[in-house]
Amino acid sequence: MTEPSTWIRMTREDPGHSAAYVERFRAMAAGGADLAGEARLVDTFLPRNARVLDAGCGPGRVGAFLFEAGHDVVGVDVDPVLIAAAEEDHPGARWLVGDLAELDLPARGIPDPFDGIVCAGNVMTFLAPATRVEVLQRLRAHVAADGRAAIGFGAGRDYDFDEFLADAEIAGWAPDLLLATWDLRPFTGESRFLVALLRPV
Secondary structure: OOOOOHHHHHHHHOOOHHHHHHHHHHHHHHOOOOOOHHHHHHHHHOOOOOEEEEEOOOOOHHHHHHHHOOOEEEEEEOOHHHHHHHHHHOEOEEEEEOOHHHOOHHHHOOOOOEEEEEEOOOHHHHOOHHHHHHHHHHHHHOEEEEEEEEEEEEOOOOOOHHHHHHHHHHOOEEEEEEEOOOOOOEOOOOOOEEEEEEEEO
């Protein structure tokens, strides 16, 4: 069994945390907030009707946009409360409870690789540090040879950007493009957010 993620520890300490997270995003959506920025970027590099893995999908906002755009979406999250919300709010895509550090979708009847992987919402910073490379390796194992991944997270979350890029290299990824935001602003040494577009090597 893998080391529990920071997210799991948070939900154990505060059993209402996940439900509050769901309601926060439902309120933002009801208020007209733009919650699809990550998905729009991912959609630009996907072929039409692509297979997409939403890794750490939460309540499904990114995967839902991509599903509505015509893609075949599988979302995976360790939190069953978030998956239940995704199923309720965004039917159509496949939403699965699962630990990214143990990700093995062929064993769950989903054998085909993905054209694209998205890992948004600071998911990488909620992982147990000991599982970061393992998660990146498992994502690498699920992507097509010509596929790509988009992984984004903020600074100040105990995961240095250079450390992440080194971990990605160990896991078999190479950077195609580094951005400072999901709306295509260039990454610099002063950037407080990283969006890494990665390809398998």
